[in-house]
Each structure stands twice: as C-alpha cells, then as structure tokens.
Amino acid sequence: MKTDRDNERVVILHIEDDPDWLRIVQRSCEGAGFLVRRATNLAKAASLLDSEEFDAVIADIRLKDWQEENIEGLEALHTVPKERRPAAIVLSGFVDAANTRLAFKTFEVIDVLNKSSFESRELILSIKTAMRETHKRRSRKDS
Amino acid sequence: MTLAVAHETSIVIIDPDKVWLDSSWTYLSKLGYKPRCFLDVESAIRGNPFEPQTLVIASYDSFRKGGNSVRRMRLTDKTTPKIILLLDSMSPSLIRSCFKAGASDCLLRPSDQRGLANLVESWVSLPVSR
Numbered sequence: 001m002k003t004d005r006d007n008e009r010v011v012i013l014h015i016e017d018d019p020d021w022l023r024i025v026q027r028s029c030e031g032a033g034f035l036v037r038r039a040t041n042l043a044k045a046a047s048l049l050d051s052e053e054f055d056a057v058i059a060d061i062r063l064k065d066w067q068e069e070n071i072e073g074l075e076a077l078h079t080v081p082k083e084r085r086p087a088a089i090v091l092s093g094f095v096d097a098a099n100t101r102l103a104f105k106t107f108e109v110i111d112v113l114n115k116s117s118f119e120s121r122e123l124i125l126s127i128k129t130a131m132r133e134t135h136k137r138r139s140r141k142d143s
Numbered sequence: 144m145t146l147a148v149a150h151e152t153s154i155v156i157i158d159p160d161k162v163w164l165d166s167s168w169t170y171l172s173k174l175g176y177k178p179r180c181f182l183d184v185e186s187a188i189r190g191n192p193f194e195p196q197t198l199v200i201a202s203y204d205s206f207r208k209g210g211n212s213v214r215r216m217r218l219t220d221k222t223t224p225k226i227i228l229l230l231d232s233m234s235p236s237l238i239r240s241c242f243k244a245g246a247s248d249c250l251l252r253p254s255d256q257r258g259l260a261n262l263v264e265s266w267v268s269l270p271v272s273r
Contacts, residue, residue, distance in 0.1 A: 097233040100239060101238050101248075104239075111243065114235070
C-alpha cells in the first residue's frame with residue numbers, strides 16, 4: 001500500500017484538543033498542499049510520533065489535561081529521540097513571556113504563534129522553516 | 144573549577160551605553176575574565192573577537208540596529224558563539240524576535256554588574272554546545 005510518505009507529501013502532526021482549531025489549521029495546511037494528522041491528547045501524539053515520520057509538528061501548549069507550568073503539547077516531542085524529532089511550532093491562545101522563552105530554549109521550537117493574532121500565511125511560512133529544520137536534523141543523523 | 148573554565152571563555156559585550164560597558168569591563172576583569180567590549184555590532188564584527196567558546200552578551204537594541212547581526216556573528220565562526228540578548232522588558236513578541244534571529248537565550252538586562260557577572264558565570268559553566 002502506498003503511503004503519503006511514499007508520495008513525498010509533506011505530513012504535519014497537529015496536537016490540539018479544540019475542534020475549531022483543528023479545522024482552521026487543517027484548512028490552512030491543505031490549502032498549501034500539506035497533509036495533516038491530528039492528535040487530540042498527549043498519548044495519541046506520542047503514539048503517532050513513535051510510529052510515523054512527520055515533517056513538522058504544530059502543538060498547542062495547553063491541552064485538556066493541562067497542569068500549571070507544563071507546556072504539554074510539546075512534552076510529547078520529548079518521547080522521540082532528538083535526531084528523529086520533527087521541528088515544532090507552538091500555536092496557542094496562552095502565549096506569555098515565560099512559556100515563549102521555555103518553548104524556544106528547552107524545546108527548540110521554530111516559532112510561537114498566538115491564536116489571537118492567527119494568520120494562515122504566517123503559519124505556512126513557519127511550517128516551511130520547520131520542515132527545513134527537520135530535514136537538516138535527519139540528514140545530520142544519516143551522515 | 145568554574146573559574147578555570149571562565150578564563151578560557153572569551154566574553155564579548157555589545158552595548159551602546161559606554162558607561163555600562165566601562166563598568167562591565169572593570170567588574171568582569173576584576174573577577175578574572177577578559178571581556179572585550181564594543182559599542183555596536185558592526186564594531187564587534189570588524190573586531191572579529193569570536194572564538195570557539197565565545198559568549199556574546201548584546202543589548203537587544205544593538206542587535207536590532209545591526210540588522211541580521213546574530214546570524215552574521217555566527218557566520219564569523221563555524222563553532223557558533225553563544226549569543227545572549229538583553230532586553231529591558233520581556234514580552235512574547237520580543238522573545239520570539241530574539242530566538243528567531245538565532246539567539247541562544249534572551250534575558251532581562253541585569254540591574255548592575257554583579258547581575259551581569261552572575262549571568263556570565265551561569266553560561267560559562269554550562270556545556271558549550273547547545
């Protein structure tokens with residue numbers, strides 16, 4: 001059976017529990033020709049990250065099982081070895097100085113986008129940057 | 144042990160405030176560091192002070208005026224100096240701007256040179272690669 005990976009389609013993992021935002025991001029990504037896989041909780045995200053390869057991840061910071069001081073949408077990424085880890089973008093309605101710095105510094109995200117000022121074009125540009133970073137990581141691993 | 148590492152680490156400070164630069168140079172020199180100070184990014188790049196273990200501490204304003212200065216600093220040395228940008232206030236958009244430009248970290252500007260020395264010590268005792 002042919003997979004999307006075989007067809008060289010860009011595959012994005014979206015970690016989000018809000019159905020409205022799942023639809024918004026899907027529309028933006030599909031408009032740019034990307035395929036979107038969805039994970040509405042951490043366990044699903046970790047399972048998908050373990051079994052499939054993604055070109056980039058878009059993660060919300062707070063999921064339903066959110067606990068203070070955690071940026072849970074990103075925690076799933078740490079289940080993947082660094083050299084295989086896709087580059088990530090945060091898309092959240094809870095962006096503040098502390099979690100923005102933490103996301104960049106600890107999780108090495110490519111961008112932090114605020115839902116309140118969401119622009120599809122900006123998301124697509126960030127995804128393209130994330131894709132390049134993911135491929136760079138994987139080529140370093142292979143060389 | 145930390146001090147031994149500190150002496151090997153080249154420290155570059157970039158800030159348009161000459162008084163701050165002079166005080167920083169004096170304070171850090173007394174602690175045994177050998178800081179090199181520059182008023183702007185262009186002078187720093189021309190001075191080519193970047194070595195494998197360089198720690199660059201630059202004010203956000205210097206960085207902003209220097210265009211793609213963080214990337215240019217990195218290009219001067221393939222071993223990638225650590226670049227810390229100092230902000231007068233922390234907001235998500237400023238932090239985003241610092242990291243997207245390639246900074247290793249961004250922090251509130253220390254209120255005095257003692258704070259600056261603490262910042263230096265916390266970085267030079269960390270492993271070099273990020």
